[in-house]
Amino acid sequence: MTDIEQHLADLEDRGLYRRMRLISGPQGARVLLDGKPVLVMCSNNYLGLADHPRVREAAAEAARRWGVGSSGSRLISGNMTVHRRLEKRLAEFKGTEAALLFGSGYLANTGVIPALTRPGDVVFSDEYNHASIVDGCRLSKAEVFVYDHADLEHLAWGLRQARGSGSLIVTDSLFSMDGDVAPLEGIIELARDHDARVMVDEAHAVGCVGPGGRGAVAAAGLTGEVDVIVGTLGKALGSYGAYVACDTQVARFLVNESRPFIFSTAPAPPVAAAALEALEILIAEPRRVQRLRQNGELFRRELVKHGFEVDPAGRQIVPLITGDAKSAMTMTEKALERGVFAQGIRPPTVPENLCRLRVSVMASHKPDELRAAARVLAQAAADAGFNDSTGMPGEFAAPPRFIDDDEDRLASVA
Numbered sequence: 001m002t003d004i005e006q007h008l009a010d011l012e013d014r015g016l017y018r019r020m021r022l023i024s025g026p027q028g029a030r031v032l033l034d035g036k037p038v039l040v041m042c043s044n045n046y047l048g049l050a051d052h053p054r055v056r057e058a059a060a061e062a063a064r065r066w067g068v069g070s071s072g073s074r075l076i077s078g079n080m081t082v083h084r085r086l087e088k089r090l091a092e093f094k095g096t097e098a099a100l101l102f103g104s105g106y107l108a109n110t111g112v113i114p115a116l117t118r119p120g121d122v123v124f125s126d127e128y129n130h131a132s133i134v135d136g137c138r139l140s141k142a143e144v145f146v147y148d149h150a151d152l153e154h155l156a157w158g159l160r161q162a163r164g165s166g167s168l169i170v171t172d173s174l175f176s177m178d179g180d181v182a183p184l185e186g187i188i189e190l191a192r193d194h195d196a197r198v199m200v201d202e203a204h205a206v207g208c209v210g211p212g213g214r215g216a217v218a219a220a221g222l223t224g225e226v227d228v229i230v231g232t233l234g235k236a237l238g239s240y241g242a243y244v245a246c247d248t249q250v251a252r253f254l255v256n257e258s259r260p261f262i263f264s265t266a267p268a269p270p271v272a273a274a275a276l277e278a279l280e281i282l283i284a285e286p287r288r289v290q291r292l293r294q295n296g297e298l299f300r301r302e303l304v305k306h307g308f309e310v311d312p313a314g315r316q317i318v319p320l321i322t323g324d325a326k327s328a329m330t331m332t333e334k335a336l337e338r339g340v341f342a343q344g345i346r347p348p349t350v351p352e353n354l355c356r357l358r359v360s361v362m363a364s365h366k367p368d369e370l371r372a373a374a375r376v377l378a379q380a381a382a383d384a385g386f387n388d389s390t391g392m393p394g395e396f397a398a399p400p401r402f403i404d405d406d407e408d409r410l411a412s413v414a
């Protein structure tokens with residue numbers, strides 16, 4: 001056995017082996033998954049824009065007008081009018097002086113953190129920050145202090161220890177695996193007290209939270225207080241890529257110092273044009289954001305009815321903690337058998353004992369679909385052996401009762 005075979009076998013044994021499922025056709029609330037029709041409950045296409053006719057047409061028109069490739073880094077030959085238009089519109093939307101496109105959220109986070117920090121500095125990073133932030137910290141030459149999730153006291157303690165060092169505090173705004181919002185006001189206050197910069201990743205908040213979907217920073221009235229806001233174009237905005245919203249000085253600095261910006265090909269014109277059209281739709285149709293919020297609330301209420309312990313006032317991302325990896329994957333398979341797709345999430349994405357189904361709601365889900373999905377997940381939990389809440393970790397208690405009349409409803413879900 002080679003070391004690679006050994007490693008793969010080991011992953012299988014531990015319930016950590018990953019394989020890709022295949023979707024035929026466009027993204028949407030219902031898709032064909034490995035040939036089977038399912039209701040999708042784990043997509044980041046929160047506003048249903050990935051297959052919106054106007055967004056598709058904008059991409060097609062951009063391909064006809066500008067071609068499909070940007071042919072180089074923005075600093076060599078790749079800077080095109082569509083990039084400038086999108087950046088201008090994003091800056092207006094976010095209420096910042098400037099916006100700068102990156103190839104993806106991963107590239108933005110791994111590009112901004114090392115650029116903004118030097119040896120001797122300290123980066124303060126929430127323990128539940130996304131992997132791209134973790135990797136940005138790894139690439140930085142600064143020291144990294146990981147504070148307990150959303151724990152302002154721990155952050156304050158760390159900042160006190162680092163007295164005198166240049167500091168950057170970095171956090172997700174809406175946490176990608178837990179759906180909770182970072183204590184942004186407290187973070188800004190601490191940053192002020194300790195003369196630290198703040199970077200907020202709004203990947204799952206833009207289009208979903210705040211006035212007109214402008215994000216959690218805007219919702220808290222803190223736009224001018226945050227040095228760098230990262231947002232993605234591949235989630236609620238349905239396309240691909242990312243942006244940094246900041247002041248012009250920071251934007252000019254990143255153009256000169258951020259390696260993924262300098263050394264990577266500019267986003268393809270159809271992708272940028274699609275994001276621009278999606279942004280126009282978001283601005284013109286804020287009811288999509290309201291619908292997402294209402295759907296999130298309805299789905300959470302339904303989960304509570306079925307015995308899941310979730311915060312009824314939470315957001316569109318709902319973690320159903322199973323504890324171990326094998327239970328998460330069993331529950332995913334059991335839900336799939338009943339026509340609902342909610343992917344199990346395992347290490348290294350989440351801590352070992354906090355495996356889960358990371359369920360997400362879209363504005364394009366119908367209320368009946370969300371009711372059915374909650375019932376199916378309750379049934380899947382029972383099928384996976386969670387029929388007694390004793391000893392269940394995390395915030396997921398087993399459903400106290402299971403509804404046996406799902407089959408008709410599920411036929412229509414599928």
Ligand SMILES: Cc1ncc(COP(=O)(O)O)c(C=O)c1O
Pocket residue numbers: 104105106107109130132172176201203204232233234241242
């Ligand atoms: C919080 C957060 N930041 C950044 C990213 C990476 O963005 P992208 O998929 O555009 O690389 C993700 C992706 O899931 C994310 O959840």
